[in-house]
Amino acid sequence: MPIVRHFDDTASIELDEMIAFIEDNAVDPRNEDDMLAAAPLLKRLGNNRSFIADMALKELKARNNLDAIDHNYTPQTIMLTPANKRWFMRCNFWPSASDHIFRSSGAKAFFYFEPHDHNFNFLTVGYKGPGYKSDYYEYDYDDVLGYPGEAVPLRFVESSALEEGKVMLYRAFRDVHDQRPGDAMSMSINIMENSLRGNFMDQYGFDTKTMTVSGILNRIGATALLPILAVAGEDDGNTLDFLTETARGHVSGRVRTVALNALAGVQPDALGAIAVHQGGLTNDDPQVRGFCRERLARLEALVA
Ligand SMILES: [Fe+2]
Known part of the structure; x- marks a missing residue:
């Protein structure tokens, strides 16, 4: 289960203050304690109700980045920083089952109903809406060889949603989730690990009914x-x-x-x-x- 942090703090910060914290403290996103130290600031950034819309509007007006191909993400994602350091930040949209984009693009486009682990740490905060839902499991990467059909004893932990203001640290090679749409369109903001292990080590898909590896998700x-x-x-x-x-x-x-x-x-x-x-x-x-x-x-x- 990702590590959850709750904060009552209602103060808000700008994106550049978040970036300054990460850089001034030399946050190593591979280190869980480093990431958790950034959690209070990420909560404050999540309290900033206008910066995402301001960024999107600025980009749309400039019309100079709409066809960017320098990252691997779909239109579900707005990159908040370039991915040229050992970390980057992004904002994700999570449509509900009744949103048009979900009905036209299908669940797979948003990683719904595709149980998976992560081969990188990331810290996330629910920014808007009731949040995507997940069934959470844990497993031990070192016990998995990584071929389709391999039995994996996933340990179910809980089902919950990434509601507004909730901060979670997803731990690489440990936390597995089976995501499904929330009750309304939602958004999350992430600080992502951007390291070699995210490229080179395996990210697995799982079948939670048979408790087996269904495949390897990342590209090499x-x-x-x-x-x-x-x-x-x-x-x-x-x-x-x-x-x-x-x-x-x-x-x-x-x-x-x-x-x-x-x-x-x-x-x-x-x-x-x-x-x-x-x-x-x-x-x-x-x-x-x-x-x-x-x-x-x-x-x-x-x-x-
Ligand atoms: Fe995920």
Whole structure:
């Protein structure tokens, strides 16, 4: 369960005061105590009723940032600071089930009903509205290998909403939530960890009915390039050697599985793909072995 802080403070601050606090105190967002030290100020920023609308209006009038592509977020998000330091700030919108944007875009666009952990810490405050709702669970990242179908003993903690003024610290690799729409359009403001572990370590999706890993949610650049390389690489042995070696010994088990899958994808038939995954059963990374077992079960069913 994220760490919850309640404050009765009604004073408010501007965004630049929040930023100054983070910088002056060298807040390390990977450190939970550092993040919690920022909680009282985030509550005060949340008390500022006008700064988000002021920022949005200024940006819309300037018309110079509406097609920005320097972050990974959807229109659900307004970036409050650039993501060029070890932290950044954003504001998120959370539509209710009766809002038009929810009905037109669907639940998936807002991460609703997609139970997941986070591979970064973030501190959040409910800014407006009754807040999105969540079923909260906890788990131990170190106990998970990270292949689809793997059993994970998620521990249910509670169901609650991120109502206005409530501050929560979501802890990386520990807190899992299954979000669903709140009773009305809501907004939250976040201080986000922006570190390498957010890129390189796995963020999992879970199936809370079967208590299993449903997939890995975050992107790694190499995982997009390896399948392209397998298809488009020169047929001179170099490409296959590189993919084979990546699948055997890359430091990331996840990158190994993608390399294996890329190799399997360019085999002439299903039996060839099965052979590639059978080779992965002897990999020294258990995540790779688990992935291959899952793939083999599906492929072998196809050719049976
Ligand atoms: Fe989340």
